[in-house]
Amino acid sequence: MAAEFTGTGHQSTGDFTTSAGLTLVTASCPACRLAFTVTVLDSEGRAEDLPVTAFGPYEGTRAATLPPGTHYLKVDADSAWTVRLGPPPGGAPADLPQAYAGRGDRLEGPFTATGTLRLEGSHTGAGHFIVRVLDADGGLVDLPFNTAGEHRSTATSRLHGPGPYYLDVTALGAWTLRLAGE
Incomplete structure (x- = not known):
């Protein structure tokens, strides 16, 4: 599963589908001056996760835990934004330390x-x-x-x-x- 959405201001995105588990959410709103939030909703409009909630310029990566199915994003921003969704980092797990x-x-x-x-x-x-x-x-x-x-x-x-x-x-x-x- 990989999806990318871009927009300006307050918007709902198109649908995307996930299998159960960890989803990587990479978001940016470099010119935001106010609140920037990304909410994941199910196909019925019920909130499932709030991976990003920030004030002012933002660039970061967060985890979202989602059930399998169809979802969409509700993005609240006062500027142009981008949100990418994908699997968590792969590869062989590193040993400690x-x-x-x-x-x-x-x-x-x-x-x-x-x-x-x-x-x-x-x-x-x-x-x-x-x-x-x-x-x-x-x-x-x-x-x-x-x-x-x-x-x-x-x-x-x-x-x-x-x-x-x-x-x-x-x-x-x-x-x-x-x-x-x-």
Whole structure:
């Protein structure tokens, strides 16, 4: 499944079809001055996921967990925007330890781990810093970081099975994540 939609302002897109599981949502609205939101709706108009909600210019990648079927997007923006949908990053899952760094919203992985996952995280700047550990189907495994502003700490997540797993990062500022098994 791959789809791309472009538009300006408030719009509903054409339909797209997914199989169950994790969907990668890459969105941009570089000239937005106000709210920019992307809502995934089913064919009956019921909201299924809200992968993007931002204020001002935005460029990022988020995860959406969708049931199989036909969907469409409702995009609210005050400028030109683009949204691409596709499968999560493929390839062989990386073994631990791993290190990731970025700015803004990103989906990282896949990686494989069992038992206890140790995460060292840091965030600079204002706004939220949220990290969700997701399984291969997009199911929430843990929420090791959910804070705002400057942040540096360590967290652990208990993993059931070898994975693969992904990290769904929501952030306004620059961030780093270091992962290791315990």
